[in-house]
Amino acid sequence: MGDKVDRPLLLVGQPLLAPLLPLLASDHDVIALWEEPDATQLARVDAVIWAGEFALDRSLIDAMPRLSLIACFTVGYDGVDLALAKARGIAVTHAGDANAQDVADHAIGLMIAHRRWIVGGDRHLRAGLWTIEAKTRTRSMGGARLGIIGMGSIGIAVAERAQAMRMQVSWWGPRDKPALPWPRTDSLEALARQSDILLVAARADESNRGMISRAIMDALGPDGLLVNVARGQLVDETALIAALKSGDLGGAAIDVFDPEPTDPARWVDVPNVVLTPHTGGATHEAVGRMAQMLIANLSAHFAGESLPSPVRL
Structure with a gap:
C-alpha cells in the first residue's frame, strides 16, 4: 500500500468489531467511532467498516467527504441507506454468504x-x-x-x-x-x-x-x-x-x-x-470467512479492482 502516510484511513463503527483492529491496521490507518474522533479525522476517512444491522446515520456520512466505501463486516446491510450511498457514489460491500x-x-x-x-x-x-x-x-x-x-x-x-x-x-x-x-x-x-x-x-x-x-x-x-x-x-x-x-x-x-x-x-x-441471542451465524469459522471477505473487498476497492461481494445499488 506504500508509505504509511499514503495508507487509506478506515473508520470502524461498533465496539463489537474491535477484534478487527489489529488485522485492519496492517495495511490501513484505523480509527474507532466509539473513541469519538473529531471532525478533522472524520474528514480524512476513506472507508467505513460497519456492522450492517446498525443504522449508519446520514450525519456521519456527511462528515466524511472522502468516503468511497462502506464495507459491512456482516452479511446483512439493512442499516445502510443504499439510495444515499448510490447518490454519493459510495460503494457498499458485505460478507456475501459467508455464514x-x-x-x-x-x-x-x-x-x-x-x-x-x-x-x-x-x-x-x-x-x-x-x-x-x-x-x-x-x-x-x-x-x-x-x-x-x-x-x-x-x-x-x-x-x-x-x-x-x-x-x-x-x-x-x-x-x-x-x-x-x-x-x-x-x-x-x-x-x-x-x-x-x-x-x-x-x-x-x-x-x-x-x-x-x-x-x-x-x-x-x-x-x-x-x-x-x-x-x-x-x-x-x-x-x-x-x-x-x-x-x-x-x-x-x-x-x-x-x-x-x-x-x-x-x-x-x-x-x-x-x-437464542443472535448466535445463528456466530461461529468461529463463519467469522473467519467474514474477515477474509472484508479484507478482500478493501484490497480490491483501493486497488481499483472489481469488488468480490458488492451490494447492488
Missing part, C-alpha cells in the same frame, strides 16, 4: 429444539418433574410442512437440510425462482396457512418491516411454530408475544429481536418459546 450454512444449521437446531421439546425437557428434568408415570410426547420432524420465507442462500441451505430430514418444503418470496425444486405459494399468508413450521429467512429492509403480522401468526395457528433467523424487525414482536400468551400461535423459536439486545424481562412469562 449461510451455519445460520441454516442454527435454524434447523431451533426447529428441533422446540418441536422435540429439547429445551423444555432439560428444564423439566432439572426441576425434578420427570416421573415414571408420565412421559411427554413430542412431534416428529419427518413429514412436517416447512414454509420458508425468502429463498436466498440461507433459505436454500435450510430447504436442503429439511428435505434430508423428510420434511415437506414450500416457500414464498416477492420474486419467483423457477429453477428451485420446491413449490412457491401465491402469498405469504397462504404459506403460513399450509405450514406446520414457518421460517423467516428473508432479507430485511423498510419495505418489509413487520411483515410477520398478527394475521400471519393467526394463519400459522395454534399448532404452528414460527422460527426467525433473519432480522427481528421482520416480526411484529408485540403481536408475537400476545399470540403466544393467548395460544393463538403454537410456539416460536427466535434468534433475532427488535431491538437488540432484547430485554429479558419481556420474555419471562412468554410460553412455548426458545430464544
